[in-house]
Amino acid sequence: MWIPYGHQSINEDDIQAVVEVLKSDFLTTGPKIEEFERKVADYAGARYATAVANGTAALHAACFAAGIKEGDEVITTPITFAASANCAFYCHARPVFADIDPETYNIDPADIERKITEKTKAIIPVHYTGQPCDLDRIHKIAEKYHLTVIEDAAHALGASYHGKKIGSVSDMTTFSFHPVKHITTGEGGMVLTNDEQLCKRLKLFRTHGITREEADLEHGKNRRDSGNYMGPWYYEQTELGYNYRITDIQCALGISQMNRLEEFVEKRKKLAERYHEAFSECEDIVTPKQLAGTDSSWHLYVIQILNHDRREIFEKMREAGIGVNVHYIPVYTFPYYQAHGYQDVCCEHAEELYRHIISLPLYPDLKEEEQDYVIKTLKEIITDSRGKN
Numbered sequence: 467m468w469i470p471y472g473h474q475s476i477n478e479d480d481i482q483a484v485v486e487v488l489k490s491d492f493l494t495t496g497p498k499i500e501e502f503e504r505k506v507a508d509y510a511g512a513r514y515a516t517a518v519a520n521g522t523a524a525l526h527a528a529c530f531a532a533g534i535k536e537g538d539e540v541i542t543t544p545i546t547f548a549a550s551a552n553c554a555f556y557c558h559a560r561p562v563f564a565d566i567d568p569e570t571y572n573i574d575p576a577d578i579e580r581k582i583t584e585k586t587k588a589i590i591p592v593h594y595t596g597q598p599c600d601l602d603r604i605h606k607i608a609e610k611y612h613l614t615v616i617e618d619a620a621h622a623l624g625a626s627y628h629g630k631k632i633g634s635v636s637d638m639t640t641f642s643f644h645p646v647k648h649i650t651t652g653e654g655g656m657v658l659t660n661d662e663q664l665c666k667r668l669k670l671f672r673t674h675g676i677t678r679e680e681a682d683l684e685h686g687k688n689r690r691d692s693g694n695y696m697g698p699w700y701y702e703q704t705e706l707g708y709n710y711r712i713t714d715i716q717c718a719l720g721i722s723q724m725n726r727l728e729e730f731v732e733k734r735k736k737l738a739e740r741y742h743e744a745f746s747e748c749e750d751i752v753t754p755k756q757l758a759g760t761d762s763s764w765h766l767y768v769i770q771i772l773n774h775d776r777r778e779i780f781e782k783m784r785e786a787g788i789g790v791n792v793h794y795i796p797v798y799t800f801p802y803y804q805a806h807g808y809q810d811v812c813c814e815h816a817e818e819l820y821r822h823i824i825s826l827p828l829y830p831d832l833k834e835e836e837q838d839y840v841i842k843t844l845k846e847i848i849t850d851s852r853g854k855n
């Protein structure tokens with residue numbers, strides 16, 4: 467038996483949706499892409515959406531659209547997947563790390579403000595585990611210093627902040643559709659925005675910086691009258707973009723998964739509540755606290771283990787067939803970062819949190835019996851290791 471920490475949920479409707487595309491004329495860049503974009507944008511309450519190859523590409527595209535370039539700084543959290551910070555490097559800018567709030571584990575707005583310099587151009591808050599960051603305070607800071615806010619909402623599809631769905635309020639919000647996330651397209655990502663110009667730049671970036679729109683052509687303007695240089699075939703590359711396209715096959719799966727999102731989030735919430743209850747009396751386990759006004763979509767259930775050897779607990783859980791994990795190793799401690807000027811960075815709360823955390827299995831198809839086994843096993847392991855510390 468093996469209970470993973472996360473797992474996709476694929477049903478017959480999902481499979482049929484993919485099969486239909488395989489039998490159609492378009493495998494990629496067909497009608498399913500816009501349909502998927504519309505569906506996610508409408509759900510989250512955003513005007514525009516750009517679906518891309520994965521969540522990392524979504525972050526890269528958002529940084530490009532925000533005009534992040536060499537010499538700029540971008541502030542993010544160290545308790546995240548490396549992509550949230552790497553996207554600044556992709557644009558020849560530098561990520562700067564603000565510490566977390568030890569209560570919510572999300573980026574601390576007060577430390578964001580301390581880390582702002584003349585070079586700061588953007589903030590990338592990450593809604594860690596699905597709990598929304600303190601967006602009101604982050605937006606106030608962004609306004610004061612004229613910064614772009616790019617929410618990394620890879621964990622937070624379906625979450626809300628003061629009654630508004632994540633994806634509707636910042637300059638841009640990015641999502642990932644990797645199989646462990648709320649919905650999956652295999653690989654996939656998306657950027658939501660309410661700004662038409664940003665959306666245009668995102669779409670340009672997705673296909674090599676190539677445009678066919680007459681209004682955006684540069685040389686075309688001058689050559690319009692010069693004989694037969696232009697025609698219905700004509701396009702121009704006006705920026706350096708990438709091939710970050712997503713396929714119709716993937717988007718068909720995404721559309722079908724979106725029909726199940728509410729059910730997925732409800733199941734995750736219910737399982738999270740069962741964990742809360744099970745551990746509420748355990749003094750060696752810290753369960754996740756929720757910031758007032760936020761409604762988490764529970765991508766991860768992360769506990770802190772106190773008074774015990776986290777590694778021993780982790781290994782014994784794995785031995786018992788439970789795929790616990792650790793999210794995340796503070797990004798700036800990685801060798802790449804250490805070799806690129808981050809040797810003196812220290813986010814105290816992030817490093818302290820990292821020493822104690824374990825992610826427990828959480829996904830819509832996790833059965834209550836399986837969850838009960840996880841709970842029982844963890845309690846037993848903790849009881850057994852008592853006295854050794």
Ligand SMILES: *Cc1c(COP(=O)(O)O)cnc(C)c1O
Pocket residue numbers: 520521522523546547549550592618620621642643644653654655
């Ligand atoms: C998953 C994830 C990403 C990257 O998404 P991919 O689709 O794997 O590229 C970025 N940020 C966070 C916080 C993530 O969890």
